[in-house]
Every structure is written in structure tokens, then in C-alpha cells.
Amino acid sequence: MTMLRAERVTLGYAGRAVVHDVSLDITAGGVGLIGESGSGKTTLARAFLGLLTPMAGNIWYGDQTLKKADMRKFRKDVQPVFQAEALDPRMRIGASVAEALPRAARARVPELLEQVGLDPGLVARRPHQLSGGQRQRVVIARALAAGPRLLILDEPTSALDVTVQARILDLIASLDTERLLITHNLAVVQRLCRTSHVLFAGRVVESGPTRDLLANPAHPYTRALRDAVPKLGGPPSSGRAEAGGPTEAVPAEAGCPFRLRCPLAAPGCERPPALRDVRGRQVACHRAEDVLVT
Numbered sequence: 290m291t292m293l294r295a296e297r298v299t300l301g302y303a304g305r306a307v308v309h310d311v312s313l314d315i316t317a318g319g320v321g322l323i324g325e326s327g328s329g330k331t332t333l334a335r336a337f338l339g340l341l342t343p344m345a346g347n348i349w350y351g352d353q354t355l356k357k358a359d360m361r362k363f364r365k366d367v368q369p370v371f372q373a374e375a376l377d378p379r380m381r382i383g384a385s386v387a388e389a390l391p392r393a394a395r396a397r398v399p400e401l402l403e404q405v406g407l408d409p410g411l412v413a414r415r416p417h418q419l420s421g422g423q424r425q426r427v428v429i430a431r432a433l434a435a436g437p438r439l440l441i442l443d444e445p446t447s448a449l450d451v452t453v454q455a456r457i458l459d460l461i462a463s464l465d466t467e468r469l470l471i472t473h474n475l476a477v478v479q480r481l482c483r484t485s486h487v488l489f490a491g492r493v494v495e496s497g498p499t500r501d502l503l504a505n506p507a508h509p510y511t512r513a514l515r516d517a518v519p520k521l522g523g524p525p526s527s528g529r530a531e532a533g534g535p536t537e538a539v540p541a542e543a544g545c546p547f548r549l550r551c552p553l554a555a556p557g558c559e560r561p562p563a564l565r566d567v568r569g570r571q572v573a574c575h576r577a578e579d580v581l582v583t
């Protein structure tokens with residue numbers, strides 16, 4: 290059974306929706322949420338963590354909605370891994386990890402530090418006395434303290450340099466927990482997520498096996514994201530959508546939210562596209578078949 294599921298969820302702040310009618314399951318093998326800044330990834334993650342109540346729709350935790358669930362059990366099962374900057378700068382590492390453990394289990398601090406590849410001798414240090422990679426390991430150790438079944442990781446490596454990033458990704462891959470991973474970095478989802486969902490302007494525009502999405506995108510926006518990854522010595526992409534630019538929330542009745550940036554936009558794109566099955570994935574694009582062959 291899927292542990293956590295969003296069912297037709299609309300989310301927003303002060304009555305203004307920024308995520309619209311999103312349904313997705315957190316399935317085994319890692320789930321990636323990809324999209325540019327402002328597309329609604331963190332907002333969706335906050336709803337999955339029970340920190341934001343949906344304006345419409347439900348988050349299901351097993352067979353109960355989060356509104357009705359046993360939140361003590363939920364908080365143990367589902368843990369966030371945010372960026373290392375969130376660590377309290379005044380707290381020693383040992384205390385910081387101990388705080389996340391039940392009182393009776395505080396002797397487990399060295400074991401948790403070892404599990405994330407840190408020398409237990411670092412307990413007396415404060416965050417500024419560690420490297421960025423070490424700090425991120427502390428954040429992961431804190432998240433693991435409760436013995437979670439699912440980690441929700443929001444850009445866990447974006448502040449780190451590439452070699453340190455790779456080692457943190459190895460660590461995350463080695464953990465025996467399910468994961469929802471939020472990133473704009475396609476190499477990261479490729480490594481850690483069997484399934485991915487691409488968000489644009491608060492809507493899912495493509496969902497499916499990560500490998501298929503990246504090898505052969507069916508939405509022009511997924512293709513733009515994929516083509517924006519620099520390839521050393523590769524030819525520049527041309528005649529295709531740019532990955533960057535603003536993603537204002539667009540009302541559904543205004544048609545496809547991507548059409549103003551889409552090189553394949555046609556008169557029919559003024560109709561809002563629904564998600565539909567196209568070759569093993571779900572795509573919200575009237576011209577998905579054309580994207581697949583061009």
C-alpha cells in the first residue's frame with residue numbers, strides 16, 4: 290500500500306492557490322519532484338509533511354487523511370531533510386542529534402553519526418566548525434533518529450560542491466527508507482528516484498519512470514529542462530523551449546500554462562490540457578506525440 294498520497298490537492302497561501310489539483314503517490318524506489326523555482330515543489334512537500342492544509346483535496350497517510358491521522362505516529366514515520374542552514378548555530382552537534390531522539394535513546398547519538406559517515410568525535414563541535422557536507426550529514430542523522438519509513442528531502446545537496454554532493458547522494462541511496470526528493474537537478478533524480486513528476490506553474494505536466502522522462506520527454510517543458518543540462522562539448526540546443534523564466538500561476542481556463550514559452554504551441558493549446566496516458570507516462574500536453582518524435 291502507498292504510504293502517502295496526494296489526491297486532487299490544491300494548495301496556497303492566504304487564499305491564493307499556487308499548486309493546482311495535484312494527485313501523486315509516493316511509491317517505492319524514490320519519487321522525484323522536478324521543476325524550476327516557484328513551480329510549487331516546496332509547497333507540495335510542506336503539505337506532505339502536514340505543515341500546510343490543502344485548500345481542496347486530501348493528503349492520505351495509509352487509509353486515513355492527514356486531518357484524521359495519528360500525528361505522533363506520522364511524525365515518526367515521515368521526516369524532513371532540509372538544507373543544513375536550518376541547524377541551530379549555537380547547538381553542539383551531539384545535542385542537535387540527541388534532541389531528535391527520545392530521551393531514553395540518547396545514547397544512540399554516536400551510532401547515528403556513524404551511520405551517516407561522521408566521526409562520533411565531532412559531537413562537541415558546532416555547525417560552523419564542520420564542512421558543508423558534514424553539516425548535511427548531521428541533518429540526515431537528525432532525520433533518521435526517529436526511525437522514519439519516508440524521508441522528504443528538499444534540495445538536500447544544492448549547497449554543496451559536486452564531489453561532496455556525490456558522496457551525500459551515495460549516503461541517501463544507501464539508506465533503508467523511502468524518499469520523496471525535491472530538486473531542480475535532473476542528475477539527482479536520475480540517481481535516486483525511480484519515478485518522477487515534473488511541475489510547471491503549480492501543475493503536474495508529466496509523470497512517469499524517471500528513465501523514460503529523461504531519455505525521451507513527452508512534454509516540451511520536461512524536454513527544455515533536460516536540454517538545459519550543460520553537456521561538455523555538446524551542441525547548443527536551438528529552436529526549443531527555454532527552461533528558465535517566470536512561472537506565474539495561470540488559471541486553468543487560460544489554456545496550457547506552458548504555451549507562452551512553448552515552441553510547439555498551436556491554436557488548440559488555448560484549451561487546458563488534461564493529464565493523459567502516452568507511452569507509459571502521464572502528460573498534460575495536446576502535442577505530446579509530436580514532442581516524442583521531434
Ligand SMILES: Nc1ncnc2c1ncn2[C@@H]1O[C@H](COP(=O)(O)OP(=O)(O)OP(=O)(O)O)[C@@H](O)[C@H]1O
Nearest residue numbers: 302303307324325326327328329330331332333473
Ligand atoms: N509562505 C508563503 N507565502 C506566500 N506565498 C508563498 C509562500 N511560500 C511560497 N509561496 C509562493 O508559492 C509559489 C510556489 O513556491 P514554492 O516555494 O513551493 O516553489 P519551489 O518550486 O519550491 O521553488 P524553489 O525551487 O525556489 O524553492 C511561489 O509563487 C511562491 O512565491
